[in-house]
Structures are given as C-alpha cells and as structure tokens.
Amino acid sequence: MGEGMSGWQRVKLVGNVLNLSTALGVLVGVIGRAKFSRGPRGLFYATGYRLGFPIASAFTLGNLVLTKNDRAYFDRRPLLVKHEERHSWQYFCLLGLPMLPLYALGAGWSWLRTGCPASRNPFERLASLKDGNYIEHPVQPLGQTLSQTFSGLRSRRKEQ
Template sequence: MSGWQWVKLVGNFLNLSTLAGGLVGVVGRAEFSRGPRGLFFANGYRLGFPVAGAFTIGNVILSKHDRSYFDDARLVRHEERHSWQYFCLLGLPMLPLYVVGVVVSFLLTGDPASRNPFERLANLKDGGYVEHPVQPLGRTVTQAFSGLRSRPKGP
C-alpha cells in the first residue's frame, strides 16, 4: 500500500465509515476478506438494499456476489474511488450527499447514476454504468409511473 492509501485506511477508520461498512456487512451476513490497497471485501451480502452489484461504505466494498466478482480490476478501482470520497467528506456525511446525487440524477436523466457526481467522479464506465442523457422532467416522471404500473402485483 502507498502512504496515501494508509492515510485513507486510518482516516476512514477514524471517521467511522469503515466501521459502519463492517457493521452493515455483519448485519447482511457477508463474508469478509482483505482486498488490495487497504480495502475489505464483504461478499455474500444478503439484504436487498441497496439494489446494486456492489456498494462501498468507508473502505468496505459489499456485494451479494462471491469473491470472484472483484476479479474485475476496473470495478475495484471504481469502488476504491468511492472510499476516497468517504475520506474526503469525513465519513458518513457521504451517505446523505450520495442520496441527493441519486435523486438529482434520476430527475435529470431517469437514471440514478448518470448525473450523480459521486458516480461520475468514480468513473461511470468502471462501475459498469451506461451514461444516459439529460431529458425533460416530464419524460422522467412518465417513465417512473409507467415502471410502477408495469410491476406485477404481489400476492
């Protein structure tokens, strides 16, 4: 690990974001392992939220998939960039700011990542995202409601 990666590792422990990521992993019954550059992998995450292939809290990258999911170096770099965002935002303030980014991106594009500054700074392509163009708000609202109507009804 580089000196800066050590600084981020310690900083994200001190700002409690890595500890929060570990707690979320324990609650989600994930299996932990060491990753590269001061990261920790929490695989087999069993909770249904958030709906993502992987997500990061502090230096912990959580995924519902097995460890081989992180064989994709681009994805790991993408998630590592999120760990830097936690460091720069002093930890857990990242979470509500990220949610604001999701809402703004969804309103602008109908997609939670395309205009989310956190995803853009982490590199959309590395995270497996496709960039959607800005669209009129009316189209976004129509898409959202048509998606709700097309969902199958529960029992």
C-alpha cells in the first residue's frame, strides 16, 4: 500500500477510511458509475463520474477524487491534484463527514460575499483557489449578489 507515500499521507489515508469520508466517496462513485484507480500520494481517482452534482470539474470525498473526465485529465493537471489533496487533508483534520456541512457553510458565505461559492470559501482558499482553477471574485454588496442571482434565474426561466 502506498508507493511514494510519506508516513503522514499513510496516516491520512487510514484516517479518511476510518472516518468514513472515503467510504462515502466510494458510494458516490459507484452511484455515479465511475471507474476507480489509484492516484498519487494516497489518493484514489473515480473517473467517468456521470451524475451532474456537484457542478465541478473534480471534487474530493475523503481520499477519493471524482471527475466526469478520464484519468489523463489529472495527469495533465498536477496543480489540481495538489488542490484536491489539500481537500483530503481537510477531511482528515475535521474527522471526515463534518467537512460536508462546514464546506456548505463556507460556500454559502462566499456566495453571499462575492456571488461565487469558491472565492471566499475558507476551504477553497486553504486548498489554493489558483491551483483549483478558480477565479477570485471581489467582495460585493449583498444587494448586488441577490440582484445577479435573481436576474440569472429570470433569464433561465425565459429560455425554457
């Protein structure tokens, strides 16, 4: 188990198995009909993920990184892999599943402040916005965020 893994990466791998966050990732990957493979530094990949949620090019649950793309997607994006590995450390530090509601709170806070769920989300900032391929949006007044959101919803309804 774990060529090229440090001792701490092994501890994180075992911890994220025990805290059930990786198990949740496997369950989500199976439901999303993903193909599983070993990644670097104790990570695993679930590629070809077919569900539309969450809307992200990749997302991490425990030590499992899921994507709709193929494995080569990660091979071409080493900074994204580092970003997702940082999220796996966040699961470890927060003892697994408590990460999910805390992440949701961070995304909500960020959306209220910027209109973007990542820009002020502390979990995304700690994982490096740039490495995750996020654009940092400036803080804006709440009224502007609400106006942008509701005008976007109205225009989508008109298109349907």
